[in-house]
Amino acid sequence: MTGRVDAVCVSGADLLPLPGRRPDRSGISKRPVAGRIAVGTLGLDGDVQVNRKYHGGEGQAVYAYAQEDADLWIAELGRELPPGMFGENLRTTELDLTGALLGERWRVGTTLLEVTAPRIPCATLARFWDEPQLVKRFTARGASGAYLRVLETGEVAADDEVTVVARPDHEVTIGLAFRAFTTQKYRITELEPALPHLPDKDRAKVAGKIARRIAPIL
Numbered sequence: 001m002t003g004r005v006d007a008v009c010v011s012g013a014d015l016l017p018l019p020g021r022r023p024d025r026s027g028i029s030k031r032p033v034a035g036r037i038a039v040g041t042l043g044l045d046g047d048v049q050v051n052r053k054y055h056g057g058e059g060q061a062v063y064a065y066a067q068e069d070a071d072l073w074i075a076e077l078g079r080e081l082p083p084g085m086f087g088e089n090l091r092t093t094e095l096d097l098t099g100a101l102l103g104e105r106w107r108v109g110t111t112l113l114e115v116t117a118p119r120i121p122c123a124t125l126a127r128f129w130d131e132p133q134l135v136k137r138f139t140a141r142g143a144s145g146a147y148l149r150v151l152e153t154g155e156v157a158a159d160d161e162v163t164v165v166a167r168p169d170h171e172v173t174i175g176l177a178f179r180a181f182t183t184q185k186y187r188i189t190e191l192e193p194a195l196p197h198l199p200d201k202d203r204a205k206v207a208g209k210i211a212r213r214i215a216p217i218l
Helices: 067-077 123-129 134-141 174-181 185-197 200-214
Strands: 002-010 037-040 062-066 090-093 105-108 111-118 146-152 154-156 161-166
Touching: 062 067, 067 090, 111 154, 111 174, 111 185, 123 134, 174 185, 185 200
Parallel strands: 062 090
Antiparallel strands: 002 090, 002 161, 037 154, 062 146, 105 111, 105 161, 111 146
16 A cells, blocks of 8 residues: 655744643644655654644654545635644655554654544644644544654655555554544543553553453452
8 A cells, every 4th residue: 555745744943832821832734745754653853842742752743634535624614724734744645544443554754653533623723724623623533643753763855755654454544543532431441452552641641541441340
């Protein structure tokens, strides 16, 4: 299975101000950059994640969003959504990100990336787009994009091929995980086979929820 990187995006110093809130700025506003960009264990060179409680870290080092999903939003909202508008680092084509398995591995440029989790929409994205109902609409659609862990550092660039080089032996997709985290929380036990692949900061929390769901009634 292969796809392509349409654009590589970073926030650089262009942080979105959030007056009256803490944190008072955000790295969600990203722009495409030219050339080959270095990718370390915590993300792309020049990128910034301000609120590390919800974004960034080793399990959310890179965020990918599909052009095919962006096109649905473009048609629905009647506006342009160029690469970076979802806060993504990689705008991809020819990859079903909602159907990606947690733990599947991608060779992109000279990096090796691992799918870890869906992106849960937040008020910052709604404010960035100036769409007050965006969190509700984003959740209803369920096309969340995918967070990625960096297993092998290297470089990426626009037009790089994305090759899925390994898929784990379970059926926990980004789409399933998104529903289990949002509108179908009763499905949280279905995430158990993918626990090792979740971001570190989420793994214990999800494991605890699963344990409470399956604990016997005494």
